[in-house]
Amino acid sequence: MSAPIPADPAAKGRPGEFDLIGRYFAPLAGPGAFHLDDDAAVLTPTPGRQMVFTADAIISGVHFLGDDPPGDVAQKLLAVNLSDLAAMGAEGVGYLITTAWPRDLDEAWIADFAQGLAEAQAAYSVALLGGDTVATGGPLSLTLTAIGELPGNSALRRNGARAGDRLYVSGRIGDAGVGLGILRDGLLGGAAADRQRAVERYRRPKPQLALGCALRGLASACIDISDGLVADMAHLAEQSAARMVVELHRVPISPLANLIGGAKGAIVAGDDYELLFTAAPENETRLLAAAREVDAAVSCIGQVEEGQGVHIIDQLGNAVIVERGGYRHF
Amino acid sequence: MSAPIPADPAAKGRPGEFDLIGRYFAPLAGPGAFHLDDDAAVLTPTPGRQMVFTADAIISGVHFLGDDPPGDVAQKLLAVNLSDLAAMGAEGVGYLITTAWPRDLDEAWIADFAQGLAEAQAAYSVALLGGDTVATGGPLSLTLTAIGELPGNSALRRNGARAGDRLYVSGRIGDAGVGLGILRDGLLGGAAADRQRAVERYRRPKPQLALGCALRGLASACIDISDGLVADMAHLAEQSAARMVVELHRVPISPLANLIGGAKGAIVAGDDYELLFTAAPENETRLLAAAREVDAAVSCIGQVEEGQGVHIIDQLGNAVIVERGGYRHF
Numbered sequence: 156m157s158a159p160i161p162a163d164p165a166a167k168g169r170p171g172e173f174d175l176i177g178r179y180f181a182p183l184a185g186p187g188a189f190h191l192d193d194d195a196a197v198l199t200p201t202p203g204r205q206m207v208f209t210a211d212a213i214i215s216g217v218h219f220l221g222d223d224p225p226g227d228v229a230q231k232l233l234a235v236n237l238s239d240l241a242a243m244g245a246e247g248v249g250y251l252i253t254t255a256w257p258r259d260l261d262e263a264w265i266a267d268f269a270q271g272l273a274e275a276q277a278a279y280s281v282a283l284l285g286g287d288t289v290a291t292g293g294p295l296s297l298t299l300t301a302i303g304e305l306p307g308n309s310a311l312r313r314n315g316a317r318a319g320d321r322l323y324v325s326g327r328i329g330d331a332g333v334g335l336g337i338l339r340d341g342l343l344g345g346a347a348a349d350r351q352r353a354v355e356r357y358r359r360p361k362p363q364l365a366l367g368c369a370l371r372g373l374a375s376a377c378i379d380i381s382d383g384l385v386a387d388m389a390h391l392a393e394q395s396a397a398r399m400v401v402e403l404h405r406v407p408i409s410p411l412a413n414l415i416g417g418a419k420g421a422i423v424a425g426d427d428y429e430l431l432f433t434a435a436p437e438n439e440t441r442l443l444a445a446a447r448e449v450d451a452a453v454s455c456i457g458q459v460e461e462g463q464g465v466h467i468i469d470q471l472g473n474a475v476i477v478e479r480g481g482y483r484h485f
Numbered sequence: 486m487s488a489p490i491p492a493d494p495a496a497k498g499r500p501g502e503f504d505l506i507g508r509y510f511a512p513l514a515g516p517g518a519f520h521l522d523d524d525a526a527v528l529t530p531t532p533g534r535q536m537v538f539t540a541d542a543i544i545s546g547v548h549f550l551g552d553d554p555p556g557d558v559a560q561k562l563l564a565v566n567l568s569d570l571a572a573m574g575a576e577g578v579g580y581l582i583t584t585a586w587p588r589d590l591d592e593a594w595i596a597d598f599a600q601g602l603a604e605a606q607a608a609y610s611v612a613l614l615g616g617d618t619v620a621t622g623g624p625l626s627l628t629l630t631a632i633g634e635l636p637g638n639s640a641l642r643r644n645g646a647r648a649g650d651r652l653y654v655s656g657r658i659g660d661a662g663v664g665l666g667i668l669r670d671g672l673l674g675g676a677a678a679d680r681q682r683a684v685e686r687y688r689r690p691k692p693q694l695a696l697g698c699a700l701r702g703l704a705s706a707c708i709d710i711s712d713g714l715v716a717d718m719a720h721l722a723e724q725s726a727a728r729m730v731v732e733l734h735r736v737p738i739s740p741l742a743n744l745i746g747g748a749k750g751a752i753v754a755g756d757d758y759e760l761l762f763t764a765a766p767e768n769e770t771r772l773l774a775a776a777r778e779v780d781a782a783v784s785c786i787g788q789v790e791e792g793q794g795v796h797i798i799d800q801l802g803n804a805v806i807v808e809r810g811g812y813r814h815f
Contacts, residue, residue, distance in 0.1 A: 189642070192724055194572040194708060195539035195633070197640045200530035209525035210581040210630060211617045218619075242524040251540040253583075253628045287541045289548075293623015298583045300540060300630040303525070310527045312519070378524060394522055 172288050175262075179269035185249055185282020196284040198249065200304070206248075207303040207310065209239035215295040219358075220338060225264045226271025227358040228297070233275045234360045235381065236301035238428040241367035242379040244311040245303030247281040253298040255291035279364060311370060311377035316395035316433040320375050322457040325363055325429040325446070328384050329409035330356035332424020336415055345411040353411055360428040365449035370432060373442045377432040384422040385477060387431055388465045395433075398462030404470045405456045419477045422467070433459050502618050505592075509599035515579055515612020526614035528579065530634070536578075537633040537640065539569035545625040549688075550668060555594045556601025557688040558627070563605045564690045565711065566631035568758040571697035572709040574641040575633030577611040583628040585621035609694060641700060641707035646725035646763040650705050652787040655693055655759045655776070658714050659739035660686035662754020666745055675741040683741055690758040695779035700762060703772045707762040714752040715807060717761055718795045725763075728792030734800045735786045749807045752797070763789055 181191045188196040200206060213235065215221050219228050237247050252272075256265065276282060284302070334357025336342040337350060345353075363379070370377060376395055380387045384406070392399045403418050412421040434442050439455075446453040460466075467475040511521045518526040530536060543565065545551050549558050567577050582602075586595065606612060614632070664687025666672040667680060675683075693709070700707060706725055710717045714736070722729045733748050742751040764772050769785075776783040790796075797805040 189644075192720075193643050194569040195537045195575070195631075197573070197635075198536045198538065199637070200534075200536055202532065204530075206528045206530055206536065207525045208528065208579075208581055208614050208630075208632070210583050210615055210628075212583040212585060212619050212628065214585060214619060214621055214623075216622070239524040243527070245525070249538075251538055251630050253540050253542040255542060255544060255626055284538050285540055287628075289542050289544060291544055291623060291626065292546070293544075293621060293626070296585055296621065296623070296626055298540075298542065298617075298628040300538075300581050301525075302538070305527075307529070313523050314519075390522075 175265060175288055179265055180283060180286070183269065183273055183276060183283040185284060188282065188284045191285060198284070203307055204304045205307055205310065207240055207243050207245040207305060208300065209236055210298065210300040211236045211239065212296060212298040223358055225267035226274070229268045229271030230275040230359045232297050232299050233272065233279065234362045234428060236299045237279055237281070237362035237364060238360065238379040238381070240301055240303035241362045241364045242311065242377050242430060243303070243305065244309060244367045244371040244377065245305040246368060247279050247364060248302045248304050249282050249284040250302065251284050251300045252286040254286070255289050255293070255296040257295055258290050258292070260295065279362065305371065309371045311367065311374055311432070313376055313378050313391055313394035316376035316391055316397050316459045318397055318459055318461045320433040320435055320459040321439060321455050322399055322401065322433055322459060323453050324384065324406065324431050324456050325366055325451050325453050326427065327407040327409055328380070328427055328429065329412045329415060329421025329424050331360065331426035332415050332421060333409050333411045334358065335426065342414045344414055349410050353409060357426055360426060362428060363430045363451065366430055366446060366451040369445040369449050369451070370442070373438045373445060374432040374434045377430055380427045380429050380431055381425055383425045384431060385465055385467070386423070391431065391433065392464055395459070396463065398460040399457065399465045400460055401457040401465065401467045403467050403475050405454060407452070407454050419475065423477055505595060505618055509595055510613060510616070513599065513603055513606060513613040515614060518612065518614045521615060528614070533637055534634045535637055535640065537570055537573050537575040537635060538630065539566055540628065540630040541566050541569065542626060542628040553688055555597035556604070559598045559601030560605040560689045562627050562629050563602065563609065564692045564758060566629045567609055567611070567692035567694060568690065568709040568711070570631055570633035571692045571694045572641065572707050572760060573633070573635065574639060574697045574701040574707065575635040576698060577609050577694060578632045578634050579612050579614040580632060581614050581630045582616040584616070585619050585623070585626040587625055588620050588622070590625065609692065635701065639701045641697065641704055641762070643706055643708050643721055643724035646706035646721055646727050646789045648727060648789055648791045650763040650765055650789040651769060651785050652729060652731065652763055652789060653783050654714065654736065654761050654786050655696055655781050655783050656757065657737040657739060658710070658757055658759065659742045659745060659751025659754050661690065661756035662745050662751060663739050663741040664688065665756065672744045674744055679740050683739060687756055690756060692758060693760045693781065696760055696776060696781040699775040699779050699781070700760070700772070703768045703775060704762040704764045707760055710757045710759050710761055711755055713755045714761060715795055715797070716753070721761065721763065722794055725789070726793065728790040729787065729795045730790055731787040731795065731797045733797050733805050735784060737784050749805065753807055
């Protein structure tokens with residue numbers, strides 16, 4: 156724990172840092188985390204396996220909305236990190252969380268957040284290993300480091316796509332973007348059930364951990380979709396030094412995609428946390444069977460060619476121009 | 486990487502998130518981090534060793550001063566986390582860093598910060614494994630997760646102190662507290678060299694990694710001093726269900742401790758990042774030799790008894806009352 160600059164002790168009678176940790180976070184601690192009572196957690200690696208690490212931060216007003224339910228924020232924080240493990244083909248093991256709470260944050264918010272975290276960690280079979288709790292004068296900021304593991308040398312990378320491979324995506328694209336539009340911009344229209352599902356997809360993304368594991372040894376490259384299908388595919392193209400050709404009509408899109416500009420809007424919307432991956436044609440049968448085994452919908456949406464960049468075409472083979480997705484922080 | 490809510494793209498012409506990562510952080514990436522080009526880093530654990538994890542956040546104006554040099558902030562961020570590894574007896578392996586930059590932060594600040602991080606990671610033999618870079622409307626916030634390793638079942642815990650053990654501290658106490666007082670409150674007095682050293686100790690704490698490793702198998706309990714000797718000793722007392730008796734005159738204190746209330750002020754000041762530990766008397770000779778081997782100064786400052794809490798006495802054995810140290814965030 157880092158020592159803060161001693162300040163005028165305000166907020167007497169409110170629970171202290173150690174009270175908050177003990178009350179809400181210690182019950183989430185896994186084996187080796189010593190009930191969060193020690194300086195660090197100790198894990199025994201599984202022999203023959205490699206460990207995988209990723210970290211992501213989310214900030215109120217930037218990555219989630221200030222009035223999102225606390226339990227959903229917890230689920231999202233864990234999910235966006237586990238999604239990175241999924242993209243590597245790793246299973247989740249544990250996580251560390253660092254929370255910067257605004258001083259006026261309600262204790263009930265923290266309680267609901269911890270409850271959401273408890274549900275999410277149970278759903279994805281990971282346990283809390285440690286972290287830090289500080290107060291901030293700024294917006295609520297949450298950082299999570301996720302730890303996973305996988306069999307030696309089986310990690311799915313971004314750089315393995317080769318000309319001739321096929322291009323795949325899991326689930327459907329644009330739901331989360333529609334959900335954000337409904338919540339933030341008050342978008343109207345569409346069936347109530349579809350609207351609700353879109354909001355749910357934005358607030359409670361599901362990391363595709365089972366699919367990621369199923370793709371080990373079958374996919375040639377993989378990434379999760381956080382910034383949007385086009386922006387994330389551009390990473391695959393760049394890392395693999397290849398050209399990704401997407402047949403727009405084959406991309407499974409949200410039934411409400413018309414609210415955000417149709418298929419062209421859906422493929423630049425973020426937050427879906429589906430997997431985007433490539434595989435050699437001779438692996439397709441096994442790959443689709445492996446996906447079915449874990450109940451994952453997978454669609455072939457194009458192919459990998461020599462060249463560079465992302466090229467989007469329509470049914471007639473004509474180029475489709477979309478506004479390049481991906482958010483700039485700075 | 487988590488997707489932020491798309492906003493009005495401000496700040497055109499400024500480097501983007503990926504530019505910043507590529508320019509300043511990718512050069513720090515270690516083996517398995519894939520130049521930060523992938524979703525996560527992959528590490529192969531050393532057979533027979535356990536892995537150790539800790540995370541700490543520091544916030545401008547809370548844990549460091551807004552005008553602290555960026556390189557010193559980087560060094561401090563890494564040091565406070567590695568200090569937790571040291572307290573477990575672990576060696577450092579790598580780290581993940583998450584940075585929330587205020588939108589008006591100078592790129593030169595980031596460059597200097599990265600340079601400080603490069604020097605610190607070289608000094609402590611760790612490498613960058615991943616992280617996240619976001620913009621914030623709040624204060625500069627930095628989070629680091631440190632990863633270490635140690636031989637199986639050799640972790641130093643907080644709960645192993647037993648009545649009859651002796652109580653030790655490394656280095657000297659209060660320097661960092663004096664340094665903070667000089668920087669923040671304009672404290673006057675003392676020799677220039679001592680003043681400079683105190684400021685240096687506050688701004689650039691040194692994690693006692695070599696000493697922590699040397700204590701494996703010899704110390705019965707260990708903690709690093711972040712919140713102050715008394716506050717951190719209280720954790721040892723609580724976790725070990727024992728009473729810690731400190732002979733105040735045996736505590737090595739800063740030559741400028743008089744600026745912060747003398748020995749009684751020094752033992753409640755934070756940020757020294759020395760190690761506080763206990764050992765059975767029969768281990769003392771080996772323990773002191775092991776400490777000398779790594780050039781660490783170690784002082785016996787008291788003993789462990791049956792009971793609970795921290796009891797501070799003077800040369801005559803009379804109880805000394807100090808204001809309980811440790812900062813409350815909330």
